[in-house]
Amino acid sequence: MSNKLEKKLPESLKENTQYVMAFGLIATMLFAVGFPMFVIFFFGIFAYFLWKTFSQPSRNGTREIFEFYLSANEILRDDERRWFGFELQEVINRGERLLQMMNGAPPLVYFTLGALYNRIGDHKSAVNHLSYIIENENADESTYVYPTPELRNYVRILRKFERDPAEAPQTSAAVRALERARRNRGKAILENSREGLLLLKGKKEKAMIKQKKQIERLAEVNAETTAPRSVVDELETKIEQNGKSLFEANNSQTANGEKSQTEKNGNSKEDAFANHKPISEVLRDIYDSK
Secondary structure, eight states: OOOOOOOOOOHHHHHHHHHHHHHHHHHHHHHHHTOOHHHHHHHHHHHHHHHHHHTSOOHHHHHHHHHHHHHHHHHHSOSOOOOOHHHHHHHHHHHHHHHHHSTTOOHHHHHHHHHHHHHHTOHHHHHHHHHHHHSOGGGSGGGOOSOOHHHHHHHHHHHHHHHOGGGSHHHHHHHHHHHHHHHHHHHHHHHHHHHHHHHHHHHHHHHHHHHHHHHHHHHHHHHHHHHHHHHHHHHHHHHHHHHHHHHHHHHHHHHHHHHHHHHHHSOOHHHHTTSOOOHHHHHHHHHHHO
């Protein structure tokens, strides 16, 4: 295991340095304006105590961590109890909120969250949390050299419970159970989540292959159904052309029949009036005769 540590200032020294720089800038501006030095000094002491009061780590955040341990241990404990989905989701959301709220959360929080995700079947999230805490050397407790105020307060309460378990027996039992599960079954839970993730990916691939085959079959069926339709369209076209040809042939036959009938009779309706004079000539003849 690599115990290489970064050389950096503690968080408290960083915060004090930032305060001194900010106060120095403000004090210089006030002194330039004309404020007395004792007023600036009094203002600096008052602001420092006010800042320290409101920047103290919240005890409620530390209490939420141990409450999360209690709830998670009840769920992960194999006592044949049936849990509703919203109960599991509420505990998981509490753990995720702790990771977002606390800078440098304890490793046990990551393991507990990973085990809960494995419990509900979210193997991707389980692998993310468990691999970070089990396979990452920098996630071990020994690498936390420069703690945040929240982490320091958490460790203080944790050691107090360890020294005197009777003060909080259920919380102490939950922490011990989770630490034991992390030590004895952490790798097994991680491998189980990875197997479940591979199985889920295999199911997705099979589903995609099945869907692709269904699309191909549907395309084949469409191809089979469109082929007869083209034949039908072709037949309809031929029938239409044949119908027109037949109609034209009937018309020509009718015309030829009428013509031959006219020639056979020697005169037709047109021939009956072909030799008649126009009425103007008839009238002229009548007037000339008179």
